[in-house]
Amino acid sequence: MGVRTIATNRRARFEYEILETVEAGLVLVGSEVKSLRAGRADLKDSYAAVKDGEMWLYALRISPYEFALDGGHDPERPRKLLLHRGEITRIGAKLAEKGLTLVPTSLYFKEGKAKVELGLGKGKTRIDKRETIKRRQADREMRRAVRHRSLD
Numbered sequence: 001m002g003v004r005t006i007a008t009n010r011r012a013r014f015e016y017e018i019l020e021t022v023e024a025g026l027v028l029v030g031s032e033v034k035s036l037r038a039g040r041a042d043l044k045d046s047y048a049a050v051k052d053g054e055m056w057l058y059a060l061r062i063s064p065y066e067f068a069l070d071g072g073h074d075p076e077r078p079r080k081l082l083l084h085r086g087e088i089t090r091i092g093a094k095l096a097e098k099g100l101t102l103v104p105t106s107l108y109f110k111e112g113k114a115k116v117e118l119g120l121g122k123g124k125t126r127i128d129k130r131e132t133i134k135r136r137q138a139d140r141e142m143r144r145a146v147r148h149r150s151l152d
Contacts (some may be wrong), residue, residue: 012043018105022117022118032073035064044061048118058068060075060104
């Protein structure tokens with residue numbers, strides 16, 4: 001059993017400069033796990049924060065499982081993240097710094113357990129975003145030229 005990706009947040013790497021990443025487990029109910037196995041999750045606009053000494057993930061949308069009894073679960077309820085106490089305090093101290101936020105970059109199953117990769121990021125300015133786009137286009141053109149050259 002390896003890693004099976006459920007959802008990725010490609011926008012996070014564009015909007016934020018990710019300084020470090022951490023892996024955390026999720027506290028889920030049964031119908032949420034069934035929905036995740038079906039690949040029905042959306043990381044857009046979600047974020048993590050420390051509240052009362054615990055780490056919580058907000059605005060993660062897990063669509064309701066259609067075969068669940070009693071209607072299943074609330075799709076956008078806050079979900080508790082499983083981290084060691086030391087990691088929570090260390091990350092909490094970094095979040096207290098100005099301009100840092102904790103955004104999920106990917107959601108996956110690892111050895112049968114649902115995990116989320118969180119990135120500690122600093123928001124990019126408009127200029128930084130333009131530079132990212134220029135760098136991506138230059139890399140794309142370079143790969144295209146190399147591929148074209150190898151065909152000759």
